[in-house]
Amino acid sequence: MVATPKTVRQSPLKVDPETDQLISQGAHFLGLTKKDLVAEAVRVYLEQRREDLRAGMVEALQVLDGSLKSDVMLLTGLTAEEIDAVGGIDE
Structure with missing residues (x-):
């Protein structure tokens, strides 16, 4: 086939x-x-704009580390500190 x-x-x-x-x-x-x-x-x-693209990709990859917190950060726009300030996330 x-x-x-x-x-x-x-x-x-x-x-x-x-x-x-x-x-x-x-x-x-x-x-x-x-x-x-x-x-x-x-x-x-x-x-x-290659350098701007590279910087954007690096920034996105730093957020996406595979943790639940990084997923919440990406979806909400909150920083890790802001998430921790409201009680954090149990992984």
Whole structure:
């Protein structure tokens, strides 16, 4: 039996009319499709913000240590100190 590859559903990107106009004009004058322009722009933007992305991932991983307290912190936005101040959590 051969496994069939899972097809990824494309989602529409909703932007305001002014941004859509910029995308349309940029794509036209660069000879790209709107889809290709947006994809390339996102790749470039994320490359330029790589350090910000890394810092965000590190921060998220520090919160997710596998404990019940970290789950509560993530879901509620409370700090460990705030949780402890209201009685803490029995692990």
